[in-house]
Amino acid sequence: MLLYRWSAPAAALASALLAATPLAARADAAEDMKYCESQQEPARSVCIRDVKKAADPSGAGEKKLPQPNNPDGKPYKVVGGTRVDAFTMEGFRAWRNGACDRCHGANQEGMVGPSLIASLKTLSKADFAAVINNGRLDKGMPSFGQNPAVAQHIDALYAYLKGRSDGAITKAKVEPLD
Template identity: 55%
Template structure:
């Protein structure tokens, strides 16, 4: 009886370890890192630079809260990364959003831009200038 209990315990322990390992492996990598509200990782910084270079604030406002176009603070709470990519590449011409499929900068940096805007939407990145994280 004792031997069967030990075998059952060992099997349960292995199953629990395997489940935890699968959960850890499935956890997605952070799409942005931020400290002090305005110090960000290199990719997020590149996303912010893309935001500035593409002059997105003309429609979405300097703090991404909307003007002519919608608030990206609100939109990024609902949009998936795939939906964001589709909008960036195809646009929403009927709503005044151009497509950026022909922009080399956007082709290279749409994921970084998504990370920056997601950080703003999550309330982790403060509005305004961002800086590289201290190394």
């Protein structure tokens, strides 16, 4: 069974479907990889990344980035409003991989879902993690606890969104410091 038959604009859907696919259905990873390699960018890189993640849903093969050790206690490091440390960059990527912008807006200012810039001013890190893992189904927020592209990067996602909420990250799209 080939998992990828979607165009580049549907990459977020492909990630969500792949994350929700049982391991037994992923037995054809080599066939999926072959299909991915035949695609054009950006669908090719998204497809390859997701097939690799499906093969290692625990994330054991991923290198965890350390949180920046800032004297001010902030979970992020930002230079010039848009250049961030590797940990915060990982959070931005989790934001993109989770397609959070579909509900919270491309600039985290809210659409169907609330403004995360406003919410992170009062939401604790523990409450943030609980919402990501469990969702708020009564308010339309799905659970991402079973989606490794998001769940394994909750701390980094928090760092990125906290940087946006604090005003340290001035634009939604960031670039790595290195």
